[in-house]
Amino acid sequence: MRASRLLSVLLLLQNRGRMTADELAAELEVSVRTVYRDIEALSAAGVPVYADRGRAGGYQLVDGYRTRLTGLTEEEARSLSLAGLPVAAAELGLGTVLAAAQLKLYAALPAELRDRAGQVAQRFFLDVPGWFRGIESLPHLADIARAVWESRRITTRYRRWDRSEVDRVLEPLGLILKAGNWYLAARADGGDRTYRVSRIGTPELGERFERPADFDLAAYWREWSESFERRLYPRVAVVRLSRLGRDLVPFYLGAVGARALRECRDEPDEDGWLRVELPVEPGAPALGELLRFGPELQVLEPADLRADVAAAVARMGASYG
Template sequence: MRADRLLSLLLCLQSRGQMTARQLADELEVSVRTVYRDLEALGAAGVPVVASGGPGGGCRLMEGWRSPLLGISAEEATALLAVSAGGPLERIALGDALAQARLKVLAALPASGRDRTHAAAARFHIDTQAWFKPPELVPHLAELVDAVRQDRRLRITHRRRDGPATTKTVDPLGLVAKAGVWYLVARADGETRAHRASRITEAKLLVTGFTRPADFDLAAFWAEWTREFEASLDQLPVTVRLSTTGLAALPEVLDDTTSAAHATPDPEPGWHRLTLHFDSPHAACRRLLGFGPDVEVLEPPDVRAKLAQTARRTAARYP
């Protein structure tokens, strides 16, 4: 532990400049006496630590000295700091490691460019959370992380969206965070699948390990899996008429920014025809209701009838 603390102490001084012993003690969660002992140890190891007392005094490294931890440019440091700020990794065990890595990146820069790089990185922020949705609760995320990192098998109970829960033993190959949602990529019975982590109601880390496939590429698997998943959805074509107002509301109601470009003029002025795609008649009805009177379903007949019936039942609520 002391070696880790000495490195943290060195990084604090190298990245932040002069600090008082009390500030260092608070940062490292140790006593002031321990800080002074560690500073002496750094000095004995050849690190030029300078300490000055009185008002405005503190501990710092000799001007111009820095440890060659990384050979990294200011542009590379800016990119790393920007993409590593916050995000899904802060919610798992790698969050502390991420903070330490940011500190090391800053420490590797010369003092003249450190503040400028930090300020530049602060001008970029990546928010991975979807709009209007709080982060999903994943009660067993810690167990999933441990299993993935240690190549140990998991016994999980997974609640399916449209069916009963199933329990099985899996080889956890990786974790993916997409738009604030965690997925466990795991192999079982010779098949590799992605499981929504929030639906894993039980997870037990087994003592047995597994051999990770040498040719498995998590990013490549995820790209192919998402392509197939998206292709399996929205298989029901629905032909509609939309008013000009409804056409403009496509991005807001359906989060659709491309279909409007394929709309054709309707015989009635101020209206447009186009074909939209949904998972099922129920999904189509539920989502098209968001357009109110600015939509009319033309095909298929069952969706048209279902939407009309739902609209009548809705109107009956407001006599």
């Protein structure tokens, strides 16, 4: 552990130049006293690191000194696929591993390319979770990720959408991060299924299994997502939307509504209203989604949904006198 940290100190100084003890401590998540000891150990090992005293001081390497110890470990190489997702890497238990891998990559780059890479990191940032939502508690994500890496079976209890619980023996095939939520693709009872990680109980890792050679995680997720979407939105509502209503569709109905707008071949009428076929959920959820639009949406078909919306609007009007 200490050897890895000493290498991290060395690479930080090589990549960034002068750094204070406080900056090194914050970067490595250790105490300042530990940084002092690490600097002494590097000096004792012959690394030409020296200290500048004073407010603008800090530690730096003698000009021209570079280390060639930049080989990536297996874990670090794996973590690089999450280089743009630091939060996801941390949830998977790879936060410090990812940081070490990035340090080694930067150290291996020529100075010009290293500067450009730093500029990109300062100009673009990917924040996956959506607005106005809490972060799910995922105490078992790192263990599940380990089972995925090592192709080991999981015995656990799973809480279904109706809050009932069932025992499951899963062969984990891959993890997917979708809109801030983690999902596990796994083989169970001879079929491939998707499980929400936040509903998976404490996993007990078992023996290894033979991972199917032809399993394609990206292709599986695309197919599963399309199937899930069809099940989630089994009905079609024919509606009229105002200009403002059309602008609200992506916010209220997400990608499904936005796609319905793009695929619409009708033209707005002289008042700017457009006839659109929108996929909707069954029952009460559809009513709630459509009522969000207020006067910017009018339901035309089906007749029962139109009647439900009209009745709800009447009740709302009555409650305001």
